[in-house]
Amino acid sequence: MSKEVFNQISPSEFFYRNRDLAGFSNPTRSLYTAVREFVENGLDACDQQGILPDIHLYIKAVDPEKPDPKPYVLTVKDNGPGMDSNQIPLAFGTVLYGSKFGLKQARGMFGLGATMAILYGQITTNKPVTVSSSVDGKVLHKYEMMLDIQKNKPVIMKHTKEDTNKKGLNVSITLDGDYSKAGSKIRDYVYQTSLITPYATITFDDPKGEKFQYKRIVDTMPPAPTIIRPHPHGVDVETIRRMIADTHYQVPVLDNAMIDKVKKELGLSKKNLNFEGIMARAEKKWSSLSRPVRVIVAVMSFLNMDFDKIMKIRLDDIDLVHKRLTYYDFGDSKLVTVDMPKSSSYYKQLANTVQGDSLVTFLTKRFQRIGQATAIKFSEFASLKAEKRIGSFTNEELVQLSDSLQKYEDFLTPDPSCLAPLGEEPLRKGMKQFFKPDFLEVYQRSASAYSGFPFVIEMGIAYGGSIPPGKMTVYRFANRIPLLYDEGSDVVLKVVNDTDWNRYKVKNESPVVIVSHICSTRIPYKTVGKENVADREEIEKEIRLALQYLSRKLAAYMSKRGLAEIEKKRANLYLKYLPLIAQFSTELAGKNKEPDYKKVIKDLNNVQVEE
Amino acid sequence: MSKSKNSKAAKVATEKRDALLDLLKNQGAQVYNDLDKGKFPQFSVPSRSVSNIVYDKKLRQYILGNTASLRSSRNMSQLRSFTQLMWLAFFANRLVHEKKSSTLRDVYYSSQAFEVEFEDQPESDNIIVDLEAVLTRPREDFHIFPEERSSIFGDLTIEYTVPGYEGRRMKLSDHPDGYLIGPSLSSAELVDTSAELVIAIEKGGLFTRFIEEKVDKKFKAIIVDTAGQAPRATRYLLKRLHEQMKLPVVILTDGDVYGEHIAMVIKSGSANAAHLRELTVPDAKWLGVWASDIDKFKLPTIPMTESDIKRIYDLQKDPRYQEGIWKTELEIFLKIKRKAELEAFSKYGLTNITDKYLPHKLELAKSL
Numbered sequence: 001m002s003k004e005v006f007n008q009i010s011p012s013e014f015f016y017r018n019r020d021l022a023g024f025s026n027p028t029r030s031l032y033t034a035v036r037e038f039v040e041n042g043l044d045a046c047d048q049q050g051i052l053p054d055i056h057l058y059i060k061a062v063d064p065e066k067p068d069p070k071p072y073v074l075t076v077k078d079n080g081p082g083m084d085s086n087q088i089p090l091a092f093g094t095v096l097y098g099s100k101f102g103l104k105q106a107r108g109m110f111g112l113g114a115t116m117a118i119l120y121g122q123i124t125t126n127k128p129v130t131v132s133s134s135v136d137g138k139v140l141h142k143y144e145m146m147l148d149i150q151k152n153k154p155v156i157m158k159h160t161k162e163d164t165n166k167k168g169l170n171v172s173i174t175l176d177g178d179y180s181k182a183g184s185k186i187r188d189y190v191y192q193t194s195l196i197t198p199y200a201t202i203t204f205d206d207p208k209g210e211k212f213q214y215k216r217i218v219d220t221m222p223p224a225p226t227i228i229r230p231h232p233h234g235v236d237v238e239t240i241r242r243m244i245a246d247t248h249y250q251v252p253v254l255d256n257a258m259i260d261k262v263k264k265e266l267g268l269s270k271k272n273l274n275f276e277g278i279m280a281r282a283e284k285k286w287s288s289l290s291r292p293v294r295v296i297v298a299v300m301s302f303l304n305m306d307f308d309k310i311m312k313i314r315l316d317d318i319d320l321v322h323k324r325l326t327y328y329d330f331g332d333s334k335l336v337t338v339d340m341p342k343s344s345s346y347y348k349q350l351a352n353t354v355q356g357d358s359l360v361t362f363l364t365k366r367f368q369r370i371g372q373a374t375a376i377k378f379s380e381f382a383s384l385k386a387e388k389r390i391g392s393f394t395n396e397e398l399v400q401l402s403d404s405l406q407k408y409e410d411f412l413t414p415d416p417s418c419l420a421p422l423g424e425e426p427l428r429k430g431m432k433q434f435f436k437p438d439f440l441e442v443y444q445r446s447a448s449a450y451s452g453f454p455f456v457i458e459m460g461i462a463y464g465g466s467i468p469p470g471k472m473t474v475y476r477f478a479n480r481i482p483l484l485y486d487e488g489s490d491v492v493l494k495v496v497n498d499t500d501w502n503r504y505k506v507k508n509e510s511p512v513v514i515v516s517h518i519c520s521t522r523i524p525y526k527t528v529g530k531e532n533v534a535d536r537e538e539i540e541k542e543i544r545l546a547l548q549y550l551s552r553k554l555a556a557y558m559s560k561r562g563l564a565e566i567e568k569k570r571a572n573l574y575l576k577y578l579p580l581i582a583q584f585s586t587e588l589a590g591k592n593k594e595p596d597y598k599k600v601i602k603d604l605n606n607v608q609v610e611e
Numbered sequence: 612m613s614k615s616k617n618s619k620a621a622k623v624a625t626e627k628r629d630a631l632l633d634l635l636k637n638q639g640a641q642v643y644n645d646l647d648k649g650k651f652p653q654f655s656v657p658s659r660s661v662s663n664i665v666y667d668k669k670l671r672q673y674i675l676g677n678t679a680s681l682r683s684s685r686n687m688s689q690l691r692s693f694t695q696l697m698w699l700a701f702f703a704n705r706l707v708h709e710k711k712s713s714t715l716r717d718v719y720y721s722s723q724a725f726e727v728e729f730e731d732q733p734e735s736d737n738i739i740v741d742l743e744a745v746l747t748r749p750r751e752d753f754h755i756f757p758e759e760r761s762s763i764f765g766d767l768t769i770e771y772t773v774p775g776y777e778g779r780r781m782k783l784s785d786h787p788d789g790y791l792i793g794p795s796l797s798s799a800e801l802v803d804t805s806a807e808l809v810i811a812i813e814k815g816g817l818f819t820r821f822i823e824e825k826v827d828k829k830f831k832a833i834i835v836d837t838a839g840q841a842p843r844a845t846r847y848l849l850k851r852l853h854e855q856m857k858l859p860v861v862i863l864t865d866g867d868v869y870g871e872h873i874a875m876v877i878k879s880g881s882a883n884a885a886h887l888r889e890l891t892v893p894d895a896k897w898l899g900v901w902a903s904d905i906d907k908f909k910l911p912t913i914p915m916t917e918s919d920i921k922r923i924y925d926l927q928k929d930p931r932y933q934e935g936i937w938k939t940e941l942e943i944f945l946k947i948k949r950k951a952e953l954e955a956f957s958k959y960g961l962t963n964i965t966d967k968y969l970p971h972k973l974e975l976a977k978s979l
Binding site for chain 2: 570573574576577578580581582584585586587588589590591595596597599600602
């Protein structure tokens with residue numbers, strides 16, 4: 001039995017050291033990023049519960065007289081489902097890390113950004129975060145807390161309860177910001193977010209006392225996305241490794257509930273035995289034990305631990321290939337790795353339990369759109385045994401599996417049900433309300449995929465009306481988030497700029513607005529800042545097709561409009577010139593009365609039009 | 612006043628005027644009736660494109676062919692020019708009725724009182740030519756004149772027909788600077804002359820010299836300054852001097868290709884005025900300065916420019932330059948590539964041109 005010791009840093013500390021990556025590099029960017037994180041969390045919370053969002057954003061300077069950058073209080077209030085009181089400290093007071101294999105479209109990922117904002121606020125102003133929540137619309141729980149960065153633990157400074165009549169969450173932080181610089185971006189962000197979220201009411205009270213409110217335009221929400229399994233093209237070795245770990249044995253959590261379960265199944269709920277006694281009892285009752293309990297018993301046997309001892313550790317890894325077991329000892333505060341004795345009868349038992357499903361079962365159960373037949377064909381393609389248990393794969397075999405999953409071409413295309421595009425009607429209504437154009441057309445392409453990730457392109461084009469002439473405006477969205485920075489290198493702009501607008505009768509300086517929305521479980525951003533979408537071939541093609549469709553519609557409208565303009569111009573010309581001709585001919589012909597030329601004007605429809 | 616009524620010239624002028632007024636009235640009535648019937652009125656305008664300008668050997672001038680284009684008020688792109696043409700007919704009708712005259716520039720400005728816009732004067736000038744073509748009458752007939760003026764001097768008595776001067780007579784040798792050939796002189800009756808010859812000369816300076824040297828008396832000549840390319844009124848006057856007074860017309864120009872063509876236009880018209888007749892003097896003779904004179908009289912010369920030479924090549928394609936001195940002189944010009952002005956004779960003394968050259972040439976002209 002060998003022991004190895006590792007030093008760990010807490011996730012909070014890790015993020016604290018790398019906060020630039022998350023968009024908290026300076027007071028301007030940080031204020032903008034914090035706004036985004038909280039607004040998007042609010043919208044996501046409402047979306048998931050099918051609640052029409054009502055989001056209120058306040059930014060207030062702590063001391064308005066001070067020059068920027070200076071501390072601001074940022075508050076975001078939503079009407080979402082709220083959060084259970086006992087979850088709040090954990091959700092807002094720790095940096096969580098986790099592994100999620102389910103896929104669905106959401107604005108943010110894992111709520112990391114919000115915690116980063118809280119962390120940033122605390123670092124720059126040393127003020128606590130205030131979180132108020134009501135899940136029932138009756139009781140409001142209010143927490144004031146700070147983060148213990150080294151221990152990654154919340155420090156609750158105050159917890160109060162009061163009566164309320166509204167559900168929802170209200171988060172307020174104090175942070176260093178520069179509104180004079182970030183203001184226009186934040187206002188753009190709120191404006192554009194409202195455009196792509198026409199089913200929400202978004203209100204923004206800015207530090208200068210101005211109020212921006214975008215009221216709900218449509219009362220129906222797009223259907224919520226479903227969580228689905230990953231597509232084989234969309235996973236890498238590391239993901240597969242985690243999926244195997246996640247499925248085939250869940251390293252048991254040694255909490256009170258689990259220990260109680262083991263005790264109960266062994267009939268030891270009221271009675272405590274020593275190690276040998278437990279082992280004997282287990283052997284006797286083995287056939288009736290559930291799989292997780294068998295795993296715990298096996299582990300106890302390897303570690304020579306009774307209930308008291310086993311409760312003081314956390315299992316971190318059971319590595320069958322190398323026959324090692326790793327745990328964290330709370331008593332000694334260190335990681336311990338031990339070899340598992342192969343000779344032990346429990347080892348075989350554990351191995352069988354944790355080696356998990358066969359390859360075919362793994363593929364059909366853990367991936368989307370793979371059936372028995374496809375799984376068997378794939379096994380042949382990958383030169384892997386269909387019946388081999390997934391838990392016993394060597395590293396080389398895992399790499400082989402991962403490579404083959406990428407290369408095999410006969411998988412069905414990804415399932416788009418995990419996507420939540422806005423939909424043509426809400427997009428149309430939103431654009432109509434925002435731009436009041438003379439012409440409007442929207443289009444949603446059917447789902448497509450790149451590298452195993454499904455995506456959908458939605459686009460709209462508007463012309464004339466209250467749109468001012470000038471440079472064509474392109475609003476870019478990804479998963480209902482506006483993309484404001486780095487527009488130069490974005491794939492949407494590339495396609496727009498590649499388009500020969502003359503072909504569509506759109507001249508320079510035309511009043512045109514284009515709205516583009518990409519929905520995907522993974523947007524291929526070019527940079528860490530997540531502001532521009534890379535020009536992946538499949539995505540570029542879909543954008544191009546959508547834009548072509550819209551441009552043709554616009555061209556048809558422009559032709560019609562052109563004809564109408566000629567028609568109008570023509571009518572005006574005749575109204576101007578015919579009376580003159582009548583006047584001159586009357587005098588020339590020596591008549592007293594003008595001819596009845598109005599008959600001719602009535603006949604205008606037969607006039608030739610020549611350019 | 613009574614004199615003019617009885618005079619033959621006044622009668623001719625009146626007839627001509629009435630005919631024009633009838634023409635204008637008919638055109639107006641046609642448009643009026645079309646409108647009244649609910650039809651879009653239209654004009655047929657003889658085409659003035661190069662392809663429709665042909666040389667008529669019998670008439671000895673350029674004329675328009677048979678191609679005509681329809682200018683219709685139904686066609687939106689023609690509506691504006693149709694209206695402009697109607698306005699001009701209307702304006703010309705007033706001018707003729709009121710016996711008033713107008714310059715080309717006046718026309719351009721007058722249009723603005725009637726909300727008929729012309730972009731610029733070339734546009735209004737062009738419409739005037741259209742009306743000439745429709746009516747087959749020169750613009751002078753409807754009292755529209757260019758600004759350019761040439762002059763006349765000699766023993767010629769005329770009688771005015773313009774309002775306020777009707778019947779008044781004038782002898783064109785009374786003023787030593789000569790008389791401007793304007794609207795009143797153009798429309799005046801030619802009453803009497805003792806002259807036996809008309810000398811048209813290209814340059815004002817020489818015109819003055821000729822008067823000083825009493826060329827009118829010495830050669831019994833009426834002297835006309837064409838001031839470069841002869842204006843229409845001048846060409847019309849030359850034609851009347853030739854036809855009504857039976858006077859031969861001779862022409863003196865600079866010794867270059869442009870001078871040769873000035874003579875040709877007096878003789879047989881220009882392509883620009885192919886839509887008009889009665890502006891030519893087919894029997895007129897070009898006395899010089901010929902290309903062959905340059906060597907013969909040892910005249911000081913100037914080298915030709917590129918455009919001079921190009922012009923020679925152009926004229927060589929013209930049917931009128933295919934024979935006689937017209938052809939040979941062009942060829943000599945092309946050969947020597949030099950030119951001489953009328954003033955070049957001053958090398959031999961200021962009066963050399965009138966004392967020596969002119970008599971010599973007039974003698975020669977008899978055999979032309």
